[in-house]
Amino acid sequence: MNGKIMLLTFFIIVFSFLVAGIFVLGNILSTKEKELGNQAMLIARTVAKLPEVQKELSTDKKPMDQAKVINETIEGIRIINKAEYIVVLNMDHIRLSHPVKALIGKKSNTSDENAAFAEHYYLSKAKGEVGKTMRAFVPIMNDKHQQVGVVIVGYSLPTIMEILYSIRKEIFVATLLSLLFGAWGAWMLGRNMKKQMFDLEPHEIAKQYTERTETFNAMHEGIIAIDNDFTVTIFNTKAKQILGVDQQDLIGKKIYDILPDTRLPEILDYNIPIYNKELLINQHNIMSNRVPIEVDGEIVGAIAIFQDRTEVKKLAEELTGVKEFVQALRIQNHEHKNKIHTIAGLLQLGHYQQALSYIEEVKEKQDEIANFLNDRIKNQNISGLLLSKINHGKELGIDVEIDMNSQLTYLPDQLDFNDFVVIIGNLIENAFDALQLIDKDDKKVLISIDQDEETLSILVEDNGVGMSEKVISRIFANGYTTKRNENHGIGLYLIQDIVRKLDGTIDVTSSPGEGTSVFVTFYL
Numbered sequence: 281m282n283g284k285i286m287l288l289t290f291f292i293i294v295f296s297f298l299v300a301g302i303f304v305l306g307n308i309l310s311t312k313e314k315e316l317g318n319q320a321m322l323i324a325r326t327v328a329k330l331p332e333v334q335k336e337l338s339t340d341k342k343p344m345d346q347a348k349v350i351n352e353t354i355e356g357i358r359i360i361n362k363a364e365y366i367v368v369l370n371m372d373h374i375r376l377s378h379p380v381k382a383l384i385g386k387k388s389n390t391s392d393e394n395a396a397f398a399e400h401y402y403l404s405k406a407k408g409e410v411g412k413t414m415r416a417f418v419p420i421m422n423d424k425h426q427q428v429g430v431v432i433v434g435y436s437l438p439t440i441m442e443i444l445y446s447i448r449k450e451i452f453v454a455t456l457l458s459l460l461f462g463a464w465g466a467w468m469l470g471r472n473m474k475k476q477m478f479d480l481e482p483h484e485i486a487k488q489y490t491e492r493t494e495t496f497n498a499m500h501e502g503i504i505a506i507d508n509d510f511t512v513t514i515f516n517t518k519a520k521q522i523l524g525v526d527q528q529d530l531i532g533k534k535i536y537d538i539l540p541d542t543r544l545p546e547i548l549d550y551n552i553p554i555y556n557k558e559l560l561i562n563q564h565n566i567m568s569n570r571v572p573i574e575v576d577g578e579i580v581g582a583i584a585i586f587q588d589r590t591e592v593k594k595l596a597e598e599l600t601g602v603k604e605f606v607q608a609l610r611i612q613n614h615e616h617k618n619k620i621h622t623i624a625g626l627l628q629l630g631h632y633q634q635a636l637s638y639i640e641e642v643k644e645k646q647d648e649i650a651n652f653l654n655d656r657i658k659n660q661n662i663s664g665l666l667l668s669k670i671n672h673g674k675e676l677g678i679d680v681e682i683d684m685n686s687q688l689t690y691l692p693d694q695l696d697f698n699d700f701v702v703i704i705g706n707l708i709e710n711a712f713d714a715l716q717l718i719d720k721d722d723k724k725v726l727i728s729i730d731q732d733e734e735t736l737s738i739l740v741e742d743n744g745v746g747m748s749e750k751v752i753s754r755i756f757a758n759g760y761t762t763k764r765n766e767n768h769g770i771g772l773y774l775i776q777d778i779v780r781k782l783d784g785t786i787d788v789t790s791s792p793g794e795g796t797s798v799f800v801t802f803y804l
Contacts, residue, residue, distance in 0.1 A: 293462035297455070308443055313414060316435040317403045320416035323361050324433040325401075327354065328420045333368065336376075337420060337428035343374045347384050351377040364413060367432040368420070371397070376429075393417060396430040405437075412437040502566070505573065505583040510535050510545050513581065522588040523561060547572050547582035559586075560694055560781060656687045657729070661697060662704075666727065669708045673725060678715050680708075683728035683739075692736060692804050699778045704729075706771035707740035707798050714744030714796060736802045743795040752788055775800070 327333060332353055336346045350368050354377040358366040368377040373388045392404055396417035404415045413434045420429040444451065493516075496503050502519030506512055515530040515538075525538060535542055541561055547554070553571040560566075568586035572579050649670065653663040666682060673680035691700060708725065715723040720743070728739040747755070756776040779786045782802055790796040 287466075293466065294459070297458050297462070301451075305440065305443065309437075309440070312443070313405075313437055316414045316437065317416065319361070320363070320414055320433040320435050321401070321403060321418070323357065323363060323366065324416040324418035324431050327357060327366060327368070327431045327433070328418045333431075334420060334422050334428065337368075337370055338422045343370060343372075343376060344385050346370070347376040351381075351384060355379070364434045364436045365432075366434075369393070369430045369432070371427070371429060373397075393430060393432065396432075397427070399427055411439060502586045502588075503583065504535070504542075504544060504586075505581055506535050506544055506548075507581040508548060508579070510548075512538065514583070519586075522566065522586070542584075543568075544570055544582055544584050547584075548579065551579055558777075558781070560696075565696065652682070652684065658689050659691060659697070662688065662700065665701060665705065669705075669727075673712065676712055676716065676723075678712060678723045678725055680725045680727065683726065683730075686727070686729040688729050688731055688736075692802065694782050695736070695802055699782075702771075703775050703778060703800060704738055704740070706775055707738070707800075710771060710798075711740055711742035711744060711796070714742050714746070717745040718793075734804055736804060738800040739797065741795065741797040746792040746794050746796055747788075747790040748792055752790060755788070 330353065333350055336349050339346065354366050354368060357363075358379065365379050366377060367375055367388070369375060369388055373393075375384055375386055375388055378384050392406070395402060396419055399419045399421075401418050402416075404417065406413050406415060413436055415432055415434045418431050418433075419427050420431055422428050438446075496514060496516040497518070499516060499518060502522045503514055503516045504512065504519050505514035512530050512533050512535055515525075519525070520527075520530075523539065527538065530538055535544060539561055543559055543561070547570045551572050553569075555569045557568050557570070558565065559568050566586040566588055568584055570582060570584045573581040573583055649667065653666060657663045657666065670680045670682070691697060704727070708727065711725045715725070722743070724743050726739070726741040728737070730737045730739075755772050757773065776786060778784075779800060779802075784800060784802040786801075787799045788796065789799075
């Protein structure tokens with residue numbers, strides 16, 4: 281195995297060196313082309329500004345007479361600057377200078393010089409008899425700012441073989457060193473890889489990987505693992521079923537691309553295990569244990585083991601709804617008995633009109649509450665919950681008022697019924713407890729539920745005993761309570777846990793002796 285890895289690695293290094301050499305060679309060609317273009321343009325501009333050139337082109341002499349003066353001057357400049365050619369053309373496109381004397385006095389018929397006769401400066405690359413040439417075109421202007429001609433400067437571009445030959449020593453040294461160090465590096469890499477794989481052969485590693493994968497897929501819990509780059513390393517079949525993931529090849533993908541709302545990466549951020557935590561992932565309620573993966577004292581990833589709680593949640597919702605309706609019916613039954621006794625007493629006393637008025641008043645109040653809940657609160661279970669709390673408040677001598685602007689058209693996907701019941705149920709019960717600790721006639725609880733396209737807000741206010749700043753700072757701690765009875769101190773902790781899970785906010789405002797206001801907001 282070590283020999284195979286060394287040969288493969290050595291081949292990759294050599295191939296990479298060749299590819300890099302091609303890119304370097306291309307860069308050299310590009311740099312040389314730019315350099316020659318700049319040099320050609322500089323010489324062309326210099327020639328165009330020579331006084332003797334401008335003067336001769338401005339005279340009425342015959343082209344051959346002008347060429348005698350101009351070519352002698354230009355040829356010296358060409359030789360000094362090692363240009364392939366420097367050609368001066370008059371406005372009739374007649375050559376007044378050229379390395380080939382036979383072409384002097386002849387007309388140039390190439391079309392790519394036409395723009396220069398319109399006072400344009402530019403570079404052009406052309407293929408000639410000696411290879412590719414970089415040319416600079418510059419118009420010649422006299423002292424009256426009138427164009428009198430054009431100068432063309434050309435430099436031959438070097439071929440690839442010429443460039444390679446010019447740097448042959450550097451190429452030889454670089455190639456030799458790369459091959460030597462590449463061979464040594466490939467050997468070291470092969471030996472190190474063999475050591476890191478516990479001296480296992482590839483077929484042994486493949487066998488263990490297959491066994492591990494099948495073991496994970498046979499488990500009844502969902503298992504997801506990621507590395508430090510948030511790349512999925514384990515995603516068993518049960519996890520796909522629980523979370524409703526249809527994709528097949530998940531190994532190697534980023535966890536955020538598969539489950540944007542996963543909470544697994546935070547284990548890497550804080551390096552703290554979290555056990556028995558209820559989460560909402562991909563619209564599924566799960567009970568999760570999330571633990572960092574540690575190898576040789578270093579965190580290399582995180583793993584989550586979880587079970588589906590969706591069905592349990594649905595059953596809890598049904599049971600909670602039935603419980604609240606039973607409670608509401610019990611309270612209504614008790615209240616109706618009192619009302620019937622009142623009506624019976626009025627009838628026995630012969631106060632028929634008062635009895636009729638009382639019946640109409642009771643019916644109007646009941647219709648008002650029922651119509652409001654039916655029109656504004658679209659979830660029947662929550663309507664039953666609110667009705668139960670209103671009637672329970674009456675039993676306790678507390679006036680429970682629902683804001684007439686309240687509305688709830690639907691529960692957001694991320695907030696299930698059970699969580700909503702936990703929030704509003706605990707807030708109302710806390711308000712009832714606070715009011716029972718104070719002696720006043722007008723005990724009130726205000727409930728407001730507001731929903732729009734962006735937010736869902738829940739407000740519960742009371743005019744009860746209130747809280748100090750010190751108490752407010754501790755009310756969300758698990759087990760903390762100001763009540764003497766048992767089984768308290770968990771309600772607000774559960775509310776805060778739900779709010780955090782769904783990235784909501786909770787604000788508490790309270791003053792001793794004046795009451796408390798709790799405002800919960802979820803962002804849809």
